[in-house]
Amino acid sequence: MGHIPRTPIRPGAELLRSDGRPVRGPVRRMLRWGGMASILAIALIFGGFLRFADSVTTLKPPLDPRADAIVVLTGGYQRIDQAVELLQKGAGKRLLISGVHPTTTPKQIRRMTQASPELFTCCVDVGYDALDTIGNAQEASNWIHQRGYKSVLVVTNNYHMPRSLAELAYVDAETQFIPYPVVNSDLKTSDWFTDPNAVRVMLAEYAKVLFAGARNLTGLGRHPGLRSAGVSG
Numbered sequence: 184m185g186h187i188p189r190t191p192i193r194p195g196a197e198l199l200r201s202d203g204r205p206v207r208g209p210v211r212r213m214l215r216w217g218g219m220a221s222i223l224a225i226a227l228i229f230g231g232f233l234r235f236a237d238s239v240t241t242l243k244p245p246l247d248p249r250a251d252a253i254v255v256l257t258g259g260y261q262r263i264d265q266a267v268e269l270l271q272k273g274a275g276k277r278l279l280i281s282g283v284h285p286t287t288t289p290k291q292i293r294r295m296t297q298a299s300p301e302l303f304t305c306c307v308d309v310g311y312d313a314l315d316t317i318g319n320a321q322e323a324s325n326w327i328h329q330r331g332y333k334s335v336l337v338v339t340n341n342y343h344m345p346r347s348l349a350e351l352a353y354v355d356a357e358t359q360f361i362p363y364p365v366v367n368s369d370l371k372t373s374d375w376f377t378d379p380n381a382v383r384v385m386l387a388e389y390a391k392v393l394f395a396g397a398r399n400l401t402g403l404g405r406h407p408g409l410r411s412a413g414v415s416g
Contacts, residue, residue, distance in 0.1 A: 201360040210266040228393075235345065242341045242364045248274045249350075250361050254323045256316065256339040256347055257282040260295055262365050266338040269363065270306060276337055277306050281322045282313035285410075311410070316343075316395075318408025320350035327358055333357040335347045341366050342388045346395050353399045 253275035255266035263280060270278045280292065293303045313322040327335060339347050341364035351360050376382055398404050406412075 204336075231393070232386070232389050235392060236385055239342050239344065239385070239388075242344060242362065242366075244363045245361065245413040248336055248361065248363055250275050250336040250359075252276055252327070252330065252334075253278045253336045253338060253363075254319075254326075255280050256319045256337070256343070257284075258340065258343065259365075260331075262338055262340065263292065264296055265296050265305075265363070265365050267302075269336060269338065271298070271302065277308065277330065279308045279310055279323060279326045281310040281319045281326075283309050283311050285311050313346060313408060314410060315408050316346055316350050317393065317406065319347065320354045321407065321409055323351065324355040325357070327355065332358065334361060336361050336363045338363045340364065342384060344391050349392070349395055349399065 211317070246267060253266050255262050255278065257263070257280060266278055266280070269275065283292070289303060289307070289309045293300065298307075307327065308321045310326065313319045323377065335358055337344070337347060337351065337360050344362050344364050346360060348360055351358075362363055379395075
């Protein structure tokens with residue numbers, strides 16, 4: 184019986200089937216599909232960031248803001264100034280300043296906004312319970328339902344607005360929340376993507392939006408966000 188010669192296999196060479204096609208093992212297939220899935224995930228995340236950035240930079244306050252009440256989420260005095268100004272103009276009947284530090288008094292806030300004592304006495308509530316955006320949403324929802332409001336102006340920075348609205352909608356689907364963004368700078372006409380600080384803020388907020396969406400979808404890692412619930416930090 185004759186000897187059938189075999190072609191030696193060089194290291195790194197692909198094994199071929201009888202029809203000439205290379206043999207693909209399960210590990211190779213997993214790596215290939217894993218690589219494709221990673222590229223797709225990166226593309227989706229990057230595309231989502233571009234969409235987020237576009238929505239933030241084009242967000243504008245309503246021309247004639249009107250609602251039952253106003254809620255401002257603390258994080259900067261400019262937000263509170265804008266909310267008090269809306270209250271003075273009659274855009275809402277009452278104002279909640281949510282997430283105020285326990286050491287800050289209503290008198291200090293009033294002096295900072297230069298509003299009249301009568302306005303604060305009759306129409307401003309200061310919330311000390313919220314620790315973060317989740318807590319802001321819960322504190323605002325409790326206040327809204329206690330007073331029976333149906334529509335509320337939400338005052339916060341433009342980049343913070345998407346996450347704020349998502350958290351508010353999660354805890355209170357019945358109330359109509361109307362965004363009133365506070366714009367610190369004109370991100371639409373300026374080259375914000377060349378400013379490292381602006382890019383850092385936008386990327387950080389986008390990451391928080393993704394995390395909040397996943398948390399609200401799964402319910403995992405969600406905390407009350409309220410001092411009264413015994414949450415620290």
